[in-house]
Amino acid sequence: MKNVDLNFKHEINGKNLVIAIAQDYKTLEVLMVAYMNKEALQKTFDTGKVHYWSTSRNKIWLKGESSGNFQIVKDIYVDCDEDAILLKVKQIGGACHEGYFSCFFRTMSEKDENGFNLVKKVVKKRVFDPEKVYEEKK
Amino acid sequence: MKNVDLNFKHEINGKNLVIAIAQDYKTLEVLMVAYMNKEALQKTFDTGKVHYWSTSRNKIWLKGESSGNFQIVKDIYVDCDEDAILLKVKQIGGACHEGYFSCFFRTMSEKDENGFNLVKKVVKKRVFDPEKVYEEKK
Numbered sequence: 001m002k003n004v005d006l007n008f009k010h011e012i013n014g015k016n017l018v019i020a021i022a023q024d025y026k027t028l029e030v031l032m033v034a035y036m037n038k039e040a041l042q043k044t045f046d047t048g049k050v051h052y053w054s055t056s057r058n059k060i061w062l063k064g065e066s067s068g069n070f071q072i073v074k075d076i077y078v079d080c081d082e083d084a085i086l087l088k089v090k091q092i093g094g095a096c097h098e099g100y101f102s103c104f105f106r107t108m109s110e111k112d113e114n115g116f117n118l119v120k121k122v123v124k125k126r127v128f129d130p131e132k133v134y135e136e137k138k
Numbered sequence: 139m140k141n142v143d144l145n146f147k148h149e150i151n152g153k154n155l156v157i158a159i160a161q162d163y164k165t166l167e168v169l170m171v172a173y174m175n176k177e178a179l180q181k182t183f184d185t186g187k188v189h190y191w192s193t194s195r196n197k198i199w200l201k202g203e204s205s206g207n208f209q210i211v212k213d214i215y216v217d218c219d220e221d222a223i224l225l226k227v228k229q230i231g232g233a234c235h236e237g238y239f240s241c242f243f244r245t246m247s248e249k250d251e252n253g254f255n256l257v258k259k260v261v262k263k264r265v266f267d268p269e270k271v272y273e274e275k276k
Binding site for chain 2: 010011012019021023028029030032033045073075076077078079080081084085086096097098100103104105106107108109120123
């Protein structure tokens with residue numbers, strides 16, 4: 001087990017976490033953001049597949065474990081204060097459980113002469129049918 | 139004041155926050171990640187300059203207020219469960235207080251036949267001298 005000496009300073013439900021951003025290594029599209037505890041980071045290093053800490057389920061979460069949409073690690077960057085990492089990944093299928101390549105599939109800003117307006121609008125196309133993908137794995 | 143109806147579910151020091159990622163709108167480089175409370179998001183919309191919630195200083199933080207390195211909002215994306223946003227910005231100067239364009243200026247992975255090794259290594263060049271920039275503004 002490798003030593004992963006980061007600043008796990010984000011305390012959520014009593015767990016010490018770093019923020020982990022996943023970015024497609026080719027298109028540079030930001031795919032999602034979640035947390036990792038030390039064990040999730042170690043498993044990510046050891047397997048080359050991204051593991052997060054699920055703050056809702058309170059457990060390690062291998063991204064793709066139910067959908068098959070794994071994230072294959074290409075590179076990992078760490079930020080200045082070492083409480084966040086940036087994962088460059090090859091995204092199998094799509095990252096979002098709603099069927100999109102990225103979880104950031106909606107904009108919430110439209111600018112006009114009065115400044116920004118808050119209008120949530122889908123601006124991406126689905127890359128898979130979530131009902132089918134999650135159905136198949138049941 | 140516009141209504142910013144998101145899922146401010148990340149509770150840190152008693153504050154309810156969303157995660158906010160800043161990405162250069164042209165190069166798509168991920169610049170930094172921080173948090174926003176509702177007021178920071180509203181100020182971001184109202185001014186077109188990114189405001190975060192500083193969890194260390196417990197206050198609203200206009201990015202660039204001491205360095206002049208503002209982040210000008212070009213677009214804002216929201217993720218599927220609405221607890222994280224992605225800001226496409228024009229970064230003045232550099233995002234990182236250590237003088238780099240992005241806070242993610244180091245990799246922490248080197249891959250060999252044994253898998254990933256944890257070696258933190260600077261892979262970017264400084265774009266400004268932090269001593270000068272923060273000196274001038276004192």
